[in-house]
Amino acid sequence: MLDFTDCPYFWxxxxxxxxxxxxxxxxxxxxxxxxxxxxYVKDQPLWQPSEDIGNLLSVHFTYSDVIWPWTGYLALHLQVKDEGSQFSGIISGNVTLTIYTPAAHGESSPRSSTCILHMKVKVVPTPVRSKRILWDQYHNIKYPSGYVPRDSLNVHNDILDWHGDHLHTNFHILFNMLRDAEYYIETLGSPLTCFDASNYGTLLMVDLEDEYFDEEIQKLRDDVIHKGLGIAVFAEWYHVDTMVKMTFFDENTRSWWTPITGGANIPAINELLAPFGIALGDKILTGDFSINGEQTHYASGTDIVQFPAGGFLHSFQLQENSKTVQDHIGTLDTESTQGKGKLSSILGVIEAGEGRIAVYGDSNCLDSSHMVTNCYWLLRKILEFTGNRVKDNVLFSEAAQLKFPVFENIHHPSRRTDVNFSTYSTVVGKELICHQDSRFEVWGTKGYGVQPIGTSRKLPEYQMHESSSSPNVTIQIAGSRQDKVERLQRNLSIPNAAKFDDKRDYFGFIGHEEVDIGMLMASQWMIPCFAATAFVECNKNAADEGRGRWLVLIG
Incomplete structure (x- = not known):
């Protein structure tokens, strides 16, 4: 039974x-x-509500064309119809699925069995816009794929950003905090063109590594200026020289690994924020500071180098580690590089047309993986501003207001030219389309009110060598006989999920730093439905595909 009201089992x-x-x-x-x-699945699965009120729940299905060997999937896409916007109560019913198998030797007819999956969900009236937050998951590059380095360079025992960066994994404490504060937070697994900005108070963009379609940049500008959307951006470090020094030879795959981007993709974020006159730099900043008595640790964050007049920009004394010598796995040697900190701008808030924007240069204070101190207090102040237009006296102090625009006379961070980013990106070289994790009405389209600009996004900086058809990375090594070493070949096996466009994430045990790669994230939970010749039962276990055994995932 899928009882979505059973806590904490169905967290x-x-x-x-x-x-x-x-x-x-x-x-x-x-x-x-x-x-x-x-x-094979015989006919379309059927949703049968227990009462007429259950018709307010719309259920779409995607499932395996062929169940082989012995296993397949049935995905349930649940959405409350618009006429249920004022309904409050419980909806329950059954999902019925019939499976048939070709006749065995000596049998005259195919085998057939029916699985009934009981489901129960709680529905409430649609919350007010100011309490609704949309979490951008689409622009997070999932592990395993490319080598995305960790966010905090001071961490010595973890070299990869492999904990999912999802509300249900290393941001699960943040998710619980927002729910305790009576916010409603949803996940966007498709481009920014696939949501209606008039429904949300804040778009929360945390630690994002991917690029953006031109249509996304154009729509987001319109959403903020004309539709009153609030944006909260929590960035990360980005420094090309540091990335190059983090290259290492992996003995398991017998190949060279090099970061495809920094902690966050600052060049892409700068393009997204350019219409608002905001840009981030390539410094790596570390240190402690306090705002109104709240102590916060800044762990390998970046700085704000451009901000418009009229905004409020906060600066603090922080240590710059951008030029720190690193070892072969990229561990920051902070003990030998301590010095006097410099004043750096890291927090900015501004009103832009009908909307509001907040930018902070570090996300480690929201990430439970390697958190030193949390900054939930800061996030709550930001959300009050972006979603409800409430201006905190500290964030909007007169001393922090800019009379003139800030524009540091430096080159903005640039992308790596030796990395074929399209191998790992859901944007570069891909078509703009709303996937099956978006609202039903925009499935398979470009989204809400999109004016087509192009079929795909390209990064012209990368040039593929004619001598190789491999789409991966070329790494130059000084003093080597060959100018080019073998391109990055991971040979990581990723389960096929064509129905979901390979939108699988990976789930880790809540509260632990180590993640079991073979386990699926909570955004796509699994529950086996056993189909047998004599009887059918639904079991609350899920497949650990990586090790061929079954583990309880629900709850």
Whole structure:
């Protein structure tokens, strides 16, 4: 039974009820076919509500064309219809699925079995706009794929950003905090053109590494200036020389690994914020500071180098580590580089047309993986501003207001030219399209009110060598006989999920730093439905595909 009201067993679903106008809730059910090695889904799965009020819940299905070997998937996409915007209560019913398998030797007819999956969800009236937050997950590059380095360079025992960067993994404490504060937070797994800005108070963009379509940049500007959307950006470090020094030879794959971007993709974020006159730099800043008595640790963040007049910009004494010598795995040698800190701008807030923007240069204070001190207090102040137009006296102090625009006379961070980013990106070289994790009405389209600019985004800086068809990285090594070493070949096996456009994330045990790669993230939970010749039962276990055994994932 899928009881979305059962807490804490069904966390995170039980922490937030469903409501009309929200992004669909996606649940992955794994089909285990005990009748034979191969099977098929007979007809479309059926949603049968227990009461008439259950028709307010719209359920779409995607499922395996062929169940082989013995296993397949059934994905449930749940969305409350617009006519249920004022409904409050429980909706329950059954999802019925029939599976058939070709007849075995000596049998005259195919084998068939029916699985019934009981479901129960809680629905509340649609919240007010100021309390609705949209989390941008689409522009996060998921592990395993490219080598995305960790966010805090002071961490010695973790070289990869591999904890998911999702509300249900290393940001799960943040998710619980926002729910405790009575915010409703949804996840956007498609481009920025695939959401209606009039429904949300704040777009929360934390530690993002991917690029942006031109249509996304254009739409976001319109959403802020004309539709009153608030944006909260929490960035990370970006420094090309540091990335190059973090290259290492991986003994497992027998290949060279080099970061495809920094802690965050600052060149891409700068393009997104350029219409508002905001830009981030390439310094790596570390240190402690306080705002109104709240002590905060700044861990390998970046600085703000451009901000418009009329905005409020906050600067603090922080240590710059951009030129610090690093070892072969890129661990920051801070003990030998301590010095007097310099005044750096790291926090800015401004009103832009009908909307509001807040930018902060570090996300480690929201990430539970390597957090030293949290900055939830700062996030709450920012959300009050971006979503509800409430101006905190500290953030909007007269001393922090800019009479003239800030524009540091430096070159803005540039992209690496020796990395084929399209290999890892969901944007570069890809088509702009709303996937099946967006609202039903925009599935397969370019989104809301998009004026087509181009079919895909390209980064012209990277040039593929004619001598190789490999789309990966070329690394130059001084003193080597060959000018080029073998391109990066991971050979990481990623399960096929064509129905989801490979939008799988990876789930880690809550509260732990180590992540089991073989386990799926909570945004696409799994529950096996056993189909047998004599009986059918639904089991609350999920497949650990990496090790071929079953682990309890729900709750």
């Amino acid at each position: 995170p679903f039980c922490r937030q009820p469903m409501y009309a106008g929200a992004m669909p809730v996606i649940f992955n059910a794994t089909i285990l076919n005990g009748m034979g090695v191969i099977g």
